Ligand code: OSB
């Protein structure tokens with residue numbers, strides 16, 4: 001495939017409820033929509049990361065800059081670079097490999113190539129990746145709240161909506177008592193897990209061990225993103241299974257984390273690992289080691305959600321992901337809304353490519369900036 005132009009738009013979507021983690025609060029999501037013009041047709045994808053470099057180093061304005069200056073030019077056929085001949089989904093990562101970091105931006109371009117490629121072939125992204133299920137279980141990531149009664153109301157609302165798993169964001173001072181209150185409120189049968197976004201240190205091990213009697217599915221990323229060794233040490237001090245998010249940036253780091261005993265479960269987020277193909281490699285490594293995985297989220301619009309659903313249909317995704325209905329995030333999305341079915345599951349798109357396209361009028365209405373790289 002030859003890439004003729006890369007259209008980029010920055011859009012802002014107000015969140016229906018503020019999203020507060022141990023690192024920051026967000027009331028609206030700003031992300032970039034990528035529209036690739038190729039000789040076989042159009043490909044769509046999104047680049048979604050936080051406005052500030054708090055979840056990890058990538059932040060939206062930095063990803064825009066690296067897309068415009070470095071990544072898009074490297075993929076364009078007309079610039080005489082490595083992409084002059086042909087781009088395939090697998091060659092995107094190879095072409096961009098000499099550029100360090102900025103996996104969020106790399107993931108967006110690869111996803112857009114995958115969309116154009118599979119759309120042209122008349123295949124769904126899920127079939128292309130090797131998906132095996134038509135629907136996937138859903139979970140919801142619940143923001144930190146100052147009030148436990150309010151949090152319990154929020155959780156009740158999500159359970160009524162059909163979510164099969166609750167993930168509570170925690171931080172020092174809002175952790176054990178919060179998780180205990182939720183566990184007591186929802187009873188022993190609902191899947192419950194917590195996400196610290198790296199807010200603790202190994203010295204907190206005895207404190208975190210107090211989560212052990214709450215029958216949590218997992219604790220996500222308790223310690224620093226770059227310390228597998230300390231996660232392995234923590235794993236020997238608490239019974240709650242450790243799941244890594246921020247620490248897993250590639251199949252190589254996933255293999256390292258598993259082999260040193262730093263995690264028993266992995267959150268796979270395509271934007272964090274440089275794309276859907278690396279995400280699949282992590283899935284394969286984890287599956288080979290009997291490590292369950294689930295699909296994380298970046299408060300994506302419908303474009304990213306559709307692609308995440310395709311990924312989550314792979315066989316090793318045995319735990320519910322942070323894949324929630326559009327209405328949990330946005331009053332107005334750029335694609336058709338995604339909803340839960342009567343069993344609290346979500347259908348994997350079956351149409352060609354990622355299976356959805358943005359609505360042009362909505363996209364125009366939420367666009368705050370645009371450019372074309374040719
Ligand atoms: O740590 O998983 C995280 C959102 C943005 C950045 C990091 C994280 C999250 C979420 C929300 O937890 C997941 C979602 O519902 O998209």
Ligand code: MG
Pocket residue numbers: 195197220221245246267
């Ligand atoms: Mg997380």
